Amino acid sequence: MMQFLAQPVGAAHYLLVGAVLFVCGVICMTTKRNALGVLMGIELVLNGANVNFIAFSQPALRADRGLALGLDGQVVAIFVIVLAAAEAAVALAIVLNFYNNHGTVDVDEADELKG
Amino acid sequence: MAEFFSTYLPSWLAQLVTGLIQCVILLHVPLVGAMFFVWVERKAAARIQDRLGPTRVGGMFGWLQLLADGLKLLTKEDLRPQEADAMLFRLAPYVGFCASFTVFLALPFSDGWVVQWLDVGVFFILAVLGLEVFGVILAGWASASKWSLFGAMREAAQVVSYEVPLGMCVVVPVMIAGTMDLVAIGRMQEGLFTNWFIFHDPFTFVIFFVYFTCGIASVNRAPFDLAEAESELVAGFHTEYSGFRWLIFYMAEYGSMFIVSGLAAILFFGGWNGPIPLADLLGLTDANGELAGYLGRFLGMLNFVFKSVLGVTVMIWVRWTVPRLRIDQVMTMCLKYCTPIAAVMFLGATLWTYTFPGGVTGLRGTPYGTVRGVSAQRVELSDLTPATEDAEGAAGEGSDNKPAEEHAGDVAAAAADGEAAAASTPSGPLSIATFASSRARSR
Amino acid sequence: MDAINWHTFFFLLFSLVACAFAIAVVLSSNIVRMAFYLILSLAATSGLFFLAGADFVGAMQLMIYVGGTLVLLIFGVMLTNQGPYTMLKSRGDSWLLGVVAGVGLLALLTYTALGVRDWMGPTEEQLAETQLAFAQPSATATPIGNALLGIRVDKLNGGNEPDAQQQVLQGGMSGYLLPFEIVSVHLLVVLIGAAHLARTKKRSDTRST
Known part of the structure; x- marks a missing residue:
C-alpha cells in the first residue's frame, strides 16, 4: 500500500475506476425494475465513460505524451454531461407520464406493445 | 506554510499539517460566523419589531446569548x-x-x-x-x-x-x-x-x-x-x-x-x-x-x-x-x-x-490587460500541461483576444442553458399538486 | 515514506469512494438511498476530474450532473413513490444475467486497461515533469470555451509563425462550433418536449390503483 502511494498513477488506473462504474451501471440497469433505478444505472454508465475520456485527455498520466486526447477528450466529456442531463429530463418526463397513466414505475409493467 | 513545516517535519507530514491548519481556520468561518449572525439576527429582528432583543447574557447587548x-x-x-x-x-x-x-x-x-x-x-x-x-x-x-x-x-x-x-x-x-x-x-x-x-x-x-x-x-x-x-x-x-x-x-x-x-x-x-x-x-x-x-x-x-x-x-x-x-x-x-x-x-x-x-x-x-498579467504569470510557472499551454496561446494572441475571452462566459451560459433544460421539467407548483394527489391516492 | 505521492493518495481516496458507492447503488434496494449513494459516487468522480486536471469538466459535473440531474431524479423518485420506504425487488434471473454480463465486461475492461504499458503511468524519466505538471493549477475554462466556438488555441502551440497559425485556424474541422450549436438546439427541443410530456393531463380512469 505504502509502495503504491509513492508511485504515480496512470491512465490505466483511471480506466479501472471507469470500468467499475460502468459495470455497476450495467448491473444496476439489468437488476432494477424501477424505471428510476434503471435511469440511475444509465447515469453510472455515462460517468464511467466520462472517466475514461478525462483519463485519456491528460498527457501527464501516460508515457506516450503526444497521443493524449488533450482538449478533445474534455470537450467530449462536456457533451456527454450535457446530453445526459437532457436525456434524464426526457426520461423523467416519460416516467412521470407512465406513472400518471399506470400508477406504477415498474418497467416490467410496460408491456402494452405486446398486444 | 508547507515550506515552513517541512524544515521540521517530513514533507508528507508537513503537507498534512498545513492542510489541517487551513481546514481548521476555514471551519471557524461558518462556525463563528453562524454564532455571530444568530446574535445579529436576534438583535436586528428585535429592533425592527420595536423590542430590545437579548440584553442580559454577558452584560452589554447580550453578546453572550x-x-x-x-x-x-x-x-x-x-x-x-x-x-x-x-x-x-x-x-x-x-x-x-x-x-x-x-x-x-x-x-x-x-x-x-x-x-x-x-x-x-x-x-x-x-x-x-x-x-x-x-x-x-x-x-x-x-x-x-x-x-x-x-x-x-x-x-x-x-x-x-x-x-x-x-x-x-x-x-x-x-x-x-x-x-x-x-x-x-x-x-x-x-x-x-x-x-x-x-x-x-x-x-x-x-x-x-x-x-x-x-x-x-x-x-x-x-x-x-x-x-x-x-x-x-x-x-x-x-x-x-x-x-x-x-x-x-x-x-x-x-x-x-x-x-x-x-x-x-x-x-x-x-x-x-x-x-x-x-x-x-x-x-x-x-x-x-x-x-x-x-x-x-x-x-x-x-x-x-x-x-x-x-x-x-x-x-x-x-x-x-x-x-x-x-x-x-x-x-x-x-x-x-x-x-x-x-x-x-x-x-x-x-x-x-x-x-x-x-x-x-x-x-x-481595460480589465483585459489585468487578465493577461495574471494568466501570463501563471503560465511562466509551467508550460507542461496542455491546459497551461492553452492559456499561453490565448495570452500570445494579444490585442484581438477580447472576443475570445468572452467565450468563457458563453460556456457558462451554455451550462446554464443545460441547467434550464434539466430544471424546468417539473414545473414547481404543478408538480407539487401532482405529488400531493399521488400521496393522497396511495393512502 | 517521505515521498508520498499526493496525486496517488487523492486518486485512491476518490476512486475508492466512487467505486464503493457505485457498488452500494447496485446493492441497495431503497430507491432514495440509491440516489444518495449515486450523489456521493458522482461527486467523488468529479473529484477525479479535478485531479486529472480537467477542472472545468469537474465543476460542470458537480453543477449539472450532481446539482441538476440528480435533484431531478430525486424529485422523480418522490413524485412516483407509492409508499414510504418501498423496497425494490429484483428477480433472481436478472441478477444472474446482470452479474454474468457485468463480470465478463469487467474482466474485459480490466484486461484492456492494464494491457498497454504506456497507460500505466509516466516513466521514470517523466516523473519530475509529471510532478510539476500536477503541481500547477489547471486552467481549462478559456481553451474549452474557445474550442466550443471553433477556435483551437491549444493547437496553436506547434508553430509560432503567423502562417502556421492561420492554417490551423482555417482548418475548419478542428473546433466544436457545429456540435455546440447542435447541442444547443437539442437542449431547446428537450426543454419543450419534456415540458410537453410532463404536463398534467386529465387522468385516465384505467389506473390500477
Missing part, C-alpha cells in the same frame, strides 16, 4: 422519529453542511488568500452551493413526516429553478472580466470604487439586485423560505430535528448566506478592494516588503469580511421586513421576472462591453 443558545442546543436530546430512515436522517444535516463548507475552499478572502486557487472558481462555488439542497431533500424525506416532505419538495423545486437566473446573473461579471478566476476578478476592480463591476455599466447595476434576490432565494431565506414556512408547515424540512443536528442545519444556512454575500462582494463590489485604495496609499504593497504586503492583504480581508457581513445584514433586514411569498409567487418571480431580466441584462452588458471597451469615458483601464 449566542453561547447560551449553543449550549442549550448541544444539551438537547437528539430525537429521531420511529418511522424515520435512520441512516439518511442522521446524515442529512452533514450533507448540507459539507456542501456549504466546501465552498469556502474556493472563496478568496483577500488577494491570493484562498485555500485552493481554482481557474473555475465562480463556477465551482455555484455548483457546490447547489449541492446544499440535498441535505434539505434528504432530511425532509428521511423524517417520515408530511410537513418535512412538503418542505423538501418545495426546496427542491425552488432551488433548482433559482439556479438558472442565479447562474445568468453571475455570468455577467464573469463575461466582463473574461475569467472565472475569483482572484483575477477581484484584482480587476482595484483602485477607486468606480472600478467596481456594479458601476461598470447600467446593466451590471441592475443585475446585482437580481443576483441578490436570487441569492436570497437559493439559500432559502425569507421571503423565500417556503421550505420552512412555519405558518404552513410547522418548521418545514427540519420539523423533526432537534439539538445538534438542527444546529448544523442552521450553520449551513448562515454559511451559505455568507457565501452568497461574499460572492456578491467579489463579483460586484470589488472584493477585498476598498472604496479608495487605502492599502496602496499607505504603501502596504508587496513592493515595500513582505510584511507590508501581508498587512495590505489583511486590510483587504477586513474589507471583504465587512462587505460580506453587510450583505448578510441586508438579508436579515429583508427577512424581518418583507412578508413571505406563496410558492406560486416564488415560482412566478423566478421564471417570469428574474430569468428574463437576467437574460436581457446579460445581452445588454455584452453589447455595452462590445461598444465601449474602455468604458463610456474611455478612461477606464
Whole structure:
C-alpha cells in the first residue's frame, strides 16, 4: 500500500475506476425494475465513460505524451454531461407520464406493445 | 506554510499539517460566523419589531446569548422519529453542511488568500452551493413526516429553478472580466470604487439586485423560505430535528448566506478592494516588503469580511421586513421576472462591453490587460500541461483576444442553458399538486 | 515514506469512494438511498476530474450532473413513490444475467486497461515533469470555451509563425462550433418536449390503483 502511494498513477488506473462504474451501471440497469433505478444505472454508465475520456485527455498520466486526447477528450466529456442531463429530463418526463397513466414505475409493467 | 513545516517535519507530514491548519481556520468561518449572525439576527429582528432583543447574557447587548443558545442546543436530546430512515436522517444535516463548507475552499478572502486557487472558481462555488439542497431533500424525506416532505419538495423545486437566473446573473461579471478566476476578478476592480463591476455599466447595476434576490432565494431565506414556512408547515424540512443536528442545519444556512454575500462582494463590489485604495496609499504593497504586503492583504480581508457581513445584514433586514411569498409567487418571480431580466441584462452588458471597451469615458483601464498579467504569470510557472499551454496561446494572441475571452462566459451560459433544460421539467407548483394527489391516492 | 505521492493518495481516496458507492447503488434496494449513494459516487468522480486536471469538466459535473440531474431524479423518485420506504425487488434471473454480463465486461475492461504499458503511468524519466505538471493549477475554462466556438488555441502551440497559425485556424474541422450549436438546439427541443410530456393531463380512469 505504502509502495503504491509513492508511485504515480496512470491512465490505466483511471480506466479501472471507469470500468467499475460502468459495470455497476450495467448491473444496476439489468437488476432494477424501477424505471428510476434503471435511469440511475444509465447515469453510472455515462460517468464511467466520462472517466475514461478525462483519463485519456491528460498527457501527464501516460508515457506516450503526444497521443493524449488533450482538449478533445474534455470537450467530449462536456457533451456527454450535457446530453445526459437532457436525456434524464426526457426520461423523467416519460416516467412521470407512465406513472400518471399506470400508477406504477415498474418497467416490467410496460408491456402494452405486446398486444 | 508547507515550506515552513517541512524544515521540521517530513514533507508528507508537513503537507498534512498545513492542510489541517487551513481546514481548521476555514471551519471557524461558518462556525463563528453562524454564532455571530444568530446574535445579529436576534438583535436586528428585535429592533425592527420595536423590542430590545437579548440584553442580559454577558452584560452589554447580550453578546453572550449566542453561547447560551449553543449550549442549550448541544444539551438537547437528539430525537429521531420511529418511522424515520435512520441512516439518511442522521446524515442529512452533514450533507448540507459539507456542501456549504466546501465552498469556502474556493472563496478568496483577500488577494491570493484562498485555500485552493481554482481557474473555475465562480463556477465551482455555484455548483457546490447547489449541492446544499440535498441535505434539505434528504432530511425532509428521511423524517417520515408530511410537513418535512412538503418542505423538501418545495426546496427542491425552488432551488433548482433559482439556479438558472442565479447562474445568468453571475455570468455577467464573469463575461466582463473574461475569467472565472475569483482572484483575477477581484484584482480587476482595484483602485477607486468606480472600478467596481456594479458601476461598470447600467446593466451590471441592475443585475446585482437580481443576483441578490436570487441569492436570497437559493439559500432559502425569507421571503423565500417556503421550505420552512412555519405558518404552513410547522418548521418545514427540519420539523423533526432537534439539538445538534438542527444546529448544523442552521450553520449551513448562515454559511451559505455568507457565501452568497461574499460572492456578491467579489463579483460586484470589488472584493477585498476598498472604496479608495487605502492599502496602496499607505504603501502596504508587496513592493515595500513582505510584511507590508501581508498587512495590505489583511486590510483587504477586513474589507471583504465587512462587505460580506453587510450583505448578510441586508438579508436579515429583508427577512424581518418583507412578508413571505406563496410558492406560486416564488415560482412566478423566478421564471417570469428574474430569468428574463437576467437574460436581457446579460445581452445588454455584452453589447455595452462590445461598444465601449474602455468604458463610456474611455478612461477606464481595460480589465483585459489585468487578465493577461495574471494568466501570463501563471503560465511562466509551467508550460507542461496542455491546459497551461492553452492559456499561453490565448495570452500570445494579444490585442484581438477580447472576443475570445468572452467565450468563457458563453460556456457558462451554455451550462446554464443545460441547467434550464434539466430544471424546468417539473414545473414547481404543478408538480407539487401532482405529488400531493399521488400521496393522497396511495393512502 | 517521505515521498508520498499526493496525486496517488487523492486518486485512491476518490476512486475508492466512487467505486464503493457505485457498488452500494447496485446493492441497495431503497430507491432514495440509491440516489444518495449515486450523489456521493458522482461527486467523488468529479473529484477525479479535478485531479486529472480537467477542472472545468469537474465543476460542470458537480453543477449539472450532481446539482441538476440528480435533484431531478430525486424529485422523480418522490413524485412516483407509492409508499414510504418501498423496497425494490429484483428477480433472481436478472441478477444472474446482470452479474454474468457485468463480470465478463469487467474482466474485459480490466484486461484492456492494464494491457498497454504506456497507460500505466509516466516513466521514470517523466516523473519530475509529471510532478510539476500536477503541481500547477489547471486552467481549462478559456481553451474549452474557445474550442466550443471553433477556435483551437491549444493547437496553436506547434508553430509560432503567423502562417502556421492561420492554417490551423482555417482548418475548419478542428473546433466544436457545429456540435455546440447542435447541442444547443437539442437542449431547446428537450426543454419543450419534456415540458410537453410532463404536463398534467386529465387522468385516465384505467389506473390500477
